[in-house]
Amino acid sequence: MKTPRQILRTAVVFAFAILLASCGGESPEKMVASAKAYLAKNELRSAAIQLRNALQAAPENAEARFLYGTTLLEAGDPVSAEKELRRALEHGYSPDIVYPLLARALLEQGAPDKVIGELANRPLGSPDAQAELLGLVGDAYLRTRKLEEARAAFKAAASAKSDSPKAQLGQAWIKVMDGDLKAARRIT
Numbered sequence: 001m002k003t004p005r006q007i008l009r010t011a012v013v014f015a016f017a018i019l020l021a022s023c024g025g026e027s028p029e030k031m032v033a034s035a036k037a038y039l040a041k042n043e044l045r046s047a048a049i050q051l052r053n054a055l056q057a058a059p060e061n062a063e064a065r066f067l068y069g070t071t072l073l074e075a076g077d078p079v080s081a082e083k084e085l086r087r088a089l090e091h092g093y094s095p096d097i098v099y100p101l102l103a104r105a106l107l108e109q110g111a112p113d114k115v116i117g118e119l120a121n122r123p124l125g126s127p128d129a130q131a132e133l134l135g136l137v138g139d140a141y142l143r144t145r146k147l148e149e150a151r152a153a154f155k156a157a158a159s160a161k162s163d164s165p166k167a168q169l170g171q172a173w174i175k176v177m178d179g180d181l182k183a184a185r186r187i188t
Contacts, residue, residue, distance in 0.1 A: 028058035035067060044075045062091035070101060078108035095122075096129035103136035112140035120153070128164075131157045135166025142170070147177060 026034070031054035038047035051068040054061060069084030082105040089098050099122060106115045120137045124130045138153035151174050157167035168187055175184035 028054040028061055032064050044071050047071050060091050062088050062093040065091055066093045073101060073105050078105040081105045096124045096126040100129055100132040100136060103133055107139060112143040115140035127161045131161035131164035131167055134160060135164060135170055138170040150174060
């Protein structure tokens, strides 16, 4: 025969288990929303936890994949960021948003040849995205000491969006490398 204390303990444990089961946890959408709130406060670690949880519940969630990749990139893990950004693309996230960040992740890994090989000729729909991507391609060319290709990439970035900071800065670097400091100052 059980004592009243054992019965009470069993009842409390049982009630707690029912309470947990009825809550059922947050939906992936709520976890993504929570992660966005953490990102707005620059709390990368908390955002990453929420996004990982969302992806465990819904692995095909392209937005969660993208946000997780972005968070990893901002946290200094470009290798994992690349993986997540590629998966975001596989699940249908916008190439205009993903490809510039993918290029950045590859550059941060020290892989400018991958940027050039995979992304140099990739057309994007948005002039802003195209300018950003081409500016990063120009950076990749600079890192591989291919100045003419870098010049062309930065020029194409400026053609896509004339006030692109990435294009202007790249063109200024080219002028510095050409020894034309006056032109570089004028651009900057």
